[in-house]
Amino acid sequence: MSKRDYYEVLGLGKDASPDEIKKAYRKMARQYHPDVNKAADAEDKFKEAKDAYDVLSDDQKKAQYDRFGHVDPNQGMGGGQDFSGGFGDIFDMFFGGGGGGNRRNPNAPQRGNDLQYTMTIEFKEAIFGKETDIHIPRTENCDTCSGSGAKPGTKPETCGTCHGSGQQEVVQNTAFGRIVNRRVCSTCNGQGKIIKEKCGTCHGAGKVKKQRTIHIKIPAGVDDGAQLRVSGEGEGGTRGGPAGDLYVVIRVKSHEFFEREGNDVYCEVPLTFMQAALGDEIEIPTLTEKVKLKIPAGTQTDTYFRLKGKGVPHLRGFGQGDQHVKVIVMTPTNLSEDQKDLLRQFGKQSGEHTHEQNQSIFERMKRAFLGD
Template identity: 55%
Template sequence: MKRDYYEVLGVSKSASADDIKKAYRKIAKENHPDVKPGDKQAEERFKEATEAYAVLSDPDKKAKYDQYGHAGVDFNGQGGFGGGFGDFSDFADFGLGDIFEMFFGGGGMGGSSRRQGPVKGADLRYDLSLTLHEAAFGIQKEIEIPVSVICKECGGGGAAPGTKPTTCSECGGTGQVRATQRTPFGQIATTRTCSVCGGQGTIISSPCSKCSGRGKVKEIKHVQVNVPAGTEDGLSLRYGGYGEAGERGGPSGDLYVVLNVEKDDFFKRQGNDIYCEIPITFVQAALGDEIDVPTLHGDIKMKIPEGTQTSKVIRLKGMGVPYRRGGGNGDQHVRVIVTTPTKLTERQKELLREFGTITSENQQMGKKSLWDKVKDNVRDAIG
């Protein structure tokens, strides 16, 4: 003979739905197989309480049980509790969510505690453009961020001052509505967001006039961004708590400022080194000279050795980008390009022809000509 369901849960027939749920939770928590593995009596008590809760928590089944007793809600022969304790699919709609919530912190089928707990606000991203000079030597810039903050009028509750949100009667404050469907494999439980409260679990009858019940308002935050010297393209700076306001008392999100270094028309950067090209004249290349060269640190004098060839790279030590963590600077590499004179006068052409007649090919080339190299290779090949 089955025991009376009210007796199993230790409640009266006039007990409320919350009292029935609390009684079941207490018994389930004390007798769950994970708590008392191998204890057959505890397992039977758990099964008995689960069966009782399955009926008394469902208004239709409870009404039939109150009128007809066990005969009105007989589970046997319907794939119910006769199928063995391990078959959770048959009673997924009455209490397993509560069990998972008790044992796994709301991360299971119910999930209501996680949904109702504090939630951190969303993070924000801001792309800040910098010149090469700003990235190299650092700079402080003020940026403006439109962000959601807690409404000071209602304190984030969304209700007008002097009023409070009420628990949603449709979902009982959980924010979700559960529905069950009987199939040949047992009962299938599904949940959906409550359409009445939008998943919040509460109803605001008198919304705050300032935030229209949202609990948040938009405002512009001014943030001082400290760009460090030696900044690379794509570096991200994190500003904790400058993101969107959290939900239900949760902390604000973070702001990530992504630094984008613009390309420079003259300098090219690779790591902490700087590269550039400087044109020089044929005379400067042949006789040598000292010229002014732009650097990130200002113009400096650079010596061009006598007999400099085009595309020669001259290193200017320490004239590059400062290292972000200290320890000096990179270098600047100057590639000199020898330019060919154009629109010569007849006198200039005459002097160049004279220069050509008194200068050997090797002197003019500054090294062995290609034809000289070919002739040397042929001599070596034939011995």
């Protein structure tokens, strides 16, 4: 079967610029790459586009193709091509993998893992802050071998299989040419080094488990679910890389009297019938002290009073929230007959007639639902 014209394959004219050739190929590579397109002819179209791009993107090959077409003096040009890394590398180049067959250097410094620790504190400790020590189990570099994994007096040797790259190359001859696949070296497991004499403390791992004591400062005003970052207190890095960070998640216990919403606190205080009716001055606990609160005569249940500046300190240190006091009028129970008589007399003097009042309320409700 004769080959199609390379310009036709990419949908271009012969006057196409190098940038247009590259864009056309990238578009086709995205469309027909075998890892993306599962159609029966996708692989053939991908190879056809790759062959066209290999020629038209090379000035010397393009000039030769423009002159001779597919009848090329150097036959077999495509048979010995080396797709370094195979389809994987081509896919990386066009779909964000970095391209060019590049791989992470196994001997480069690596940052340590971050750690998370959940800490439960009391309600008022969250309000006013706290300093304490916590104990964190974590992985650290072995002191005996300084993290190398080798017995003191020795050092790791460069892997003879991958020569320190951490990767092996496996060559395959396929219908698309010679493909070089890179895999993790089976001799050194991708480390690039071999430890012949292992450290007796860490047994070649270069790391050991330790219990670390860390001093924590919890700022005043921290809320439930807050997360504190302690830089450099995570697990140790490898090959000289920096340590990770420690994240302390705060859980705050509930309080028997106060409830918190943001920087404000709320509480409920009972009032007797007489206090609510006649008014009074009562003592209210706040987060720091007891204060006097004036209750005006005729106060109804569920009324809120605000104590300005008696709430939670702002986490950034600017001002405080408020305390909101909800009063609940307690209905007297277990009244004696004398007390009941006094209340009846009070009701008569106030013009309160329970039965007539209930009838009046009933009539108003009836009109509201049924209309006049």
